[in-house]
Amino acid sequence: MLVNPMGFIQEARQRGVAIASFNVHNLETIQAVAEGAAAEHSPVIIQTTPGTLKHAGARYVAAIVREAAEEYGVPMALHLDHCPDYDTILRCMAAGYTSVMIDTAHLPYEENVEMVRRVVAEAHSRGVAVEGELGRIGGVEDDLVGEAAFTVPEEAQDFAQQTGIDMLAIAIGTAHGEYKGEPNLDFERLSAIRAVVDLPLILHGASGVPDWQIRESVKRGICKINIATELKIPMAQAIRDTFAANPGENDPRRYMGNAKKAVTEVVRQKIRLCGASGMTDEGGNVQ
Numbered sequence: 001m002l003v004n005p006m007g008f009i010q011e012a013r014q015r016g017v018a019i020a021s022f023n024v025h026n027l028e029t030i031q032a033v034a035e036g037a038a039a040e041h042s043p044v045i046i047q048t049t050p051g052t053l054k055h056a057g058a059r060y061v062a063a064i065v066r067e068a069a070e071e072y073g074v075p076m077a078l079h080l081d082h083c084p085d086y087d088t089i090l091r092c093m094a095a096g097y098t099s100v101m102i103d104t105a106h107l108p109y110e111e112n113v114e115m116v117r118r119v120v121a122e123a124h125s126r127g128v129a130v131e132g133e134l135g136r137i138g139g140v141e142d143d144l145v146g147e148a149a150f151t152v153p154e155e156a157q158d159f160a161q162q163t164g165i166d167m168l169a170i171a172i173g174t175a176h177g178e179y180k181g182e183p184n185l186d187f188e189r190l191s192a193i194r195a196v197v198d199l200p201l202i203l204h205g206a207s208g209v210p211d212w213q214i215r216e217s218v219k220r221g222i223c224k225i226n227i228a229t230e231l232k233i234p235m236a237q238a239i240r241d242t243f244a245a246n247p248g249e250n251d252p253r254r255y256m257g258n259a260k261k262a263v264t265e266v267v268r269q270k271i272r273l274c275g276a277s278g279m280t281d282e283g284g285n286v287q
């Protein structure tokens with residue numbers, strides 16, 4: 001069943017582990033995430049950006065994810081990633097999304113707070129969780145290119161208190177998309193935020209961050225890790241490999257099937273890296 005993620009995110013926080021949250025784009029990537037999570041006995045979050053909704057449609061995505069949650073019997077949440085507009089959030093909640101991220105960080109602070117509060121009121125009346133972000137994660141997200149601005153702990157504390165969000169995405173040196181050099185996360189900043197914000201903290205742009213830095217982030221209080229690019233790369237590679245081996249291949253079940261296998265493997269690795277393997281029993285309950 002699709003659930004509000006806060007139950008298993010709080011559980012992960014208590015255990016000192018994180019929930020992996022994967023950006024999907026189509027049927028096969030949704031199946032791969034569900035299959036990987038079931039194999040690891042872990043709750044999981046599937047998320048789509050507004051750009052993916054233009055490609056696949058919120059109701060199509062929700063229908064497939066609902067089915068996957070039933071079929072694989074893992075606690076699963078469906079989350080809207082980086083959404084700047086209220087109407088899309090309403091549309092997704094109506095389609096069955098159980099969690100949304102409102103991203104109006106481009107607005108002046110007071111207007112941003114006002115908008116996030118409005119989303120929180122509406123979402124909570126429907127039992128939907130809300131992720132907010134303070135600071136700016138750099139890199140490319142959908143069609144947006146952003147300059148990074150690190151999260152200031154005192155501002156994060158004020159933002160969390162004023163908005164009533166359920167979880168907070170922070171900027172501590174990660175970026176969306178592919179890294180040019182090796183990222184160096186600001187762990188001191190993470191701990192300083194953790195000390196004053198009593199909410200599950202979220203790391204965006206985790207693709208390409210060395211494993212030890214992910215583990216250290218989780219140890220210091222990150223409870224949700226977003227992974228997008230690291231699924232796209234093996235998927236594209238598996239498809240390229242299929243055509244390289246057989247240029248005449250034209251069966252989508254074969255090239256997309258190979259892509260699905262490659263993505264499932266990465267999903268499993270990431271869930272293990274987050275420490276969430278074995279959180280659920282055979283019946284799909286958090287144990």
Ligand SMILES: [Zn+2]
Pocket residue numbers: 082137141176204205226
């Ligand atoms: Zn992000």
